[in-house]
Amino acid sequence: MTLSDWISIFMALIASASALVTYIVYRSSTDPLIIVYANPDPTRPSLVCLTIKNIGKGAAYNINFQTSRPLPSQAFSIPIPENMPDEMTKGPIVNGIPFLAPDQQISFAWGQYGGLYKFIGDIAITVNCTFRRSGSPLTLTKNLKSISKLDIKSFEQSESSEHGFGPNIVKELKQLNKTLKNYNL
Incomplete structure (x- = not known):
């Protein structure tokens, strides 16, 4: 050579x-990329939401989920309850989602720390997600996969107070009203 x-x-x-x-x-x-995560609700104190989001740049089709263990449903209890919350039997995780646009998300109230911890415990639940990207004659459509972990233990010492200006404005207006009443205006 x-x-x-x-x-x-x-x-x-x-x-x-x-x-x-x-x-x-x-x-x-x-390509689309689907993630599933637990997130505290900033507008409703103590609630934890379950969020499914397409963080990719393309649309996702025929989204299906498989979990390593069952998920709790409506696990509403701040202290750890005596009774085990119900298992999730309906909703997007169970039924799947036909379509998620880029940056689109589905979020719903999942529970509160005590109820979720009673069901999940210390070991995170793995969520395997399969979905398809859009296809055209020039590109092959294929199943894509992503893996997420749902953990409630990380919320153990988190703050669950209400955020935002709404509650603070109400407090300030009440105080102003009291002050004005004292001056008989």
């Missing part, structure tokens, strides 16, 4: 690697 043959092989390898990197960047900028 001559030097020009080696250079040709080297250039072909570089071109192939460049095409692969370009394809990976293209896929990451157009």
